Amino acid sequence: MSIGHALLALLEAGPRHGYDLKRAYDIHLGADRPLHYGQVYSTLSRLLRNGLVEVAGLESGDGPDRKRYAITDAGITDVESWLAGPERPEVYLQNVLYAKVVLALLSGRDAQRVLDTQRAEHLKHMRELTKRKSDGDLVDQLICDHALFHLEADLRWLELTAARIDQLREQVRTTTEGGK
Amino acid sequence: MSTDTEPLLRATELFKAFGPTDALDTASLSVAAGETVAVMGPSGSGKSTLLHCAAGIMKPDAGSVRYDGRELTALSDGERSELRRTEFGFVFQFGQLIPELTCLENVALPLRLGGMRRKLAEAEAERWLGTFDVAEAALKRPGDVSGGQSQRVAVARALVTTPRVIFADEPTGALDSLNGELVMRLLTQSARESGAAIVLVTHEARVAAYADREVIVRDGRTQPVVLT
Numbered sequence: 274m275s276i277g278h279a280l281l282a283l284l285e286a287g288p289r290h291g292y293d294l295k296r297a298y299d300i301h302l303g304a305d306r307p308l309h310y311g312q313v314y315s316t317l318s319r320l321l322r323n324g325l326v327e328v329a330g331l332e333s334g335d336g337p338d339r340k341r342y343a344i345t346d347a348g349i350t351d352v353e354s355w356l357a358g359p360e361r362p363e364v365y366l367q368n369v370l371y372a373k374v375v376l377a378l379l380s381g382r383d384a385q386r387v388l389d390t391q392r393a394e395h396l397k398h399m400r401e402l403t404k405r406k407s408d409g410d411l412v413d414q415l416i417c418d419h420a421l422f423h424l425e426a427d428l429r430w431l432e433l434t435a436a437r438i439d440q441l442r443e444q445v446r447t448t449t450e451g452g453k
Numbered sequence: 454m455s456t457d458t459e460p461l462l463r464a465t466e467l468f469k470a471f472g473p474t475d476a477l478d479t480a481s482l483s484v485a486a487g488e489t490v491a492v493m494g495p496s497g498s499g500k501s502t503l504l505h506c507a508a509g510i511m512k513p514d515a516g517s518v519r520y521d522g523r524e525l526t527a528l529s530d531g532e533r534s535e536l537r538r539t540e541f542g543f544v545f546q547f548g549q550l551i552p553e554l555t556c557l558e559n560v561a562l563p564l565r566l567g568g569m570r571r572k573l574a575e576a577e578a579e580r581w582l583g584t585f586d587v588a589e590a591a592l593k594r595p596g597d598v599s600g601g602q603s604q605r606v607a608v609a610r611a612l613v614t615t616p617r618v619i620f621a622d623e624p625t626g627a628l629d630s631l632n633g634e635l636v637m638r639l640l641t642q643s644a645r646e647s648g649a650a651i652v653l654v655t656h657e658a659r660v661a662a663y664a665d666r667e668v669i670v671r672d673g674r675t676q677p678v679v680l681t
Contacts, residue, residue, distance in 0.1 A: 389676065392669075399662035407638060421659055428658040435671075436495060 276308065276316050278355045281325060281348045288329040288343040291317055304416050317342055325351055370427065374434060378445040388435045392428060399424050459522070461486040461650055462618055464507045467516035469499075469673075476502040477513065478673035482652070484618065489641060489651040491661035494670035501622055503670060504654045508541055508620045509533040521617075538566060542611030542619040542649070544640070546626040549607050550595040556606045557582065557591040563614045581609040585639055601632030608640050615647050622654045637663045 276298075283289070283297045291313045299307040320326040325348035330341040344352075370391060377384040399421055406417035434441070460483040469477040476499045484490050494500045505511040507518055509525045518525040520540070525533060543549070550559045560578035565571065582588045585605040590598045595606065604624065611619055624640065625633030641663045644651050655661050669676040 389669075396658060396661060396667055399658060400664070403659075403662040407642075421662065425658045432495060 275355065276312060277320055277325075278352060280313070280316055281320065281344055281352045282356070284326060284342060284344040285349065285352065288341045290339050290341055292339075294342070301412060320348065324348075370431070374441075375445070378442055379449065384442065385435065385438055388431050388438070392431050392435075395424050395428050395431070399428075459519070460484055462507060462518075462520050462652070464503065464513075464518045465516055467503065467506050467513040467518070469502055469506060469511070469513045475673050477506065477516075480516075480670060480673060480675045482507055482668055482675065484650045484652055486617070487645070487648045487650055488666075489644065489653060489664040491664035491667040492652060492654045492670060493656065493658075493661050493667050495656065498670045499673040500654045500656075500670045502673075503675075504620055504622055504652055507652060508543070508618075509537055538563065539614065540617050542614065542616035544604075544608050544611045544619065544621040544624045546623040547600075547604075550603060550610070552595055555592050555594055556587065556598065556603075559595065559606060560610045560613055563610060567614065578609070578613060581613050582606065584643065585609045601628055601635065604628060604632070604636050605639065608636060608643075612643050612647070612649070616649055619644055619649050619651045620654075621651060623656070624653070625655070625657065625660050633657075633660065 279298060279302055280294055283294055283301075289297070291310070294317075295308050295310060295313045298313075317326065321328070321342075325345060326342045327345050328340050329343035332339045332341070373387050373391075374384050376382075377387045402417045402421050402424075406414050406421075409417070463481075463483040465481050467477045467480045468475070478499075480499060480503050482490070482492065482503060492500045492503060502511065506513045506516075509518065509520075509528070512526060516526075520536070523536075525536070528536065537543075550556070551562070554562065557575055557578050560581055561571070561574040564574035564577060569577075579588070579591060582591055585608060587598070587602050587605045587609070590602050590606060595603050598606070604627070608624070611621075619640070621640065625636055628636060637660055641651065643649075651664070653661070653664055661667050
């Protein structure tokens with residue numbers, strides 16, 4: 274997730290303080306990972322340095338001066354090109370689930386047990402997300418659906434692997450013996 | 454009556470063969486009152502056969518099915534039919550509504566079969582169609598409404614008698630994601646409100662995630678639960 278682009282896009286609605294930006298980010302995008310203040314201010318300094326935001330005002334108070342940040346034309350262009358471009362899909366070729374199954378097979382351990390344990394954990398997590406989605410608003414639904422579809426994809430892989438575990442075990446055995 | 458220690462429905466070590474093929478081989482299932490249990494497994498694993506045996510639609514070759522203190526396998530066909538009509542509700546993947554009847558008449562049918570007067574039964578059916586947001590389908594026939602609407606009508610029909618157990622076999626199997634979600638949300642919410650238990654057969658994890666827990670069936674056997 275590009276925090277810089279997210280803050281720029283949030284600034285398009287109008288100038289804001291760093292604190293307001295953090296709040297808006299946490300509400301819309303934070304899910305279980307809210308931003309730290311340090312991240313907000315270091316990102317804003319970088320955006321300022323690159324001419325993508327500017328200081329739109331300074332307020333004095335009891336504490337340190339509070340800056341209001343505004344997006345610049347260059348910042349708007351940057352957000353536009355970020356939103357218009359596709360993200361590279363994750364390839365998942367080195368997944369820990371896959372590694373555990375292969376290593377269980379290679380070491381003669383119960384790979385079926387690995388799959389069953391993982392499936393139970395995935396389903397437990399999916400139940401929690403489904404409950405959160407049912408009780409939540411549209412933003413919760415969107416973020417939970419995204420996670421649920423990914424977990425479901427994992428589960429389909431777990432099912433398929435379970436269905437051909439004997440074949441895989443045999444293949445691993447012959448490969449290992451051939452390599453000796 | 455079921456006690457605190459005994460679940461509402463308990464199928465124990467069921468065997469069922471179709472010719473030379475063993476569809477169930479020591480499959481067991483227990484469901485507490487108000488609980489939703491997902492029965493999962495690959496195609497042909499025996500999960501639908503388990504549902505049919507647990508619901509008294511099919512008689513297992515061996516094993517026991519106890520519901521609320523009664524042994525289902527010892528009941529006559531007539532007694533099991535009566536039990537299914539009064540205590541159980543059913544939702545299948547498709548083909549469950551009578552095409553010649555309107556959606557309203559379809560939902561009212563279980564009540565009419567129980568002897569309720571037409572006006573009362575249809576008023577009750579109308580209320581359920583409203584709950585499931587398909588009131589506008591009341592006077593249409595199932596063939597004239599969308600798949601999503603038709604399945605919501607079917608769920609309304611399953612719930613109209615306020616059953617204690619709802620058996621749902623791939624209830625979202627013929628629906629797109631959005632309609633599938635809607636049906637599952639309405640089904641589980643209504644069951645929760647009325648205190649009904651659900652036995653939910655599905656191969657989709659996202660559907661199973663609406664349940665309180667899952668039972669896995671593979672090659673006709675239920676797998677031991679892995680606690681994480």
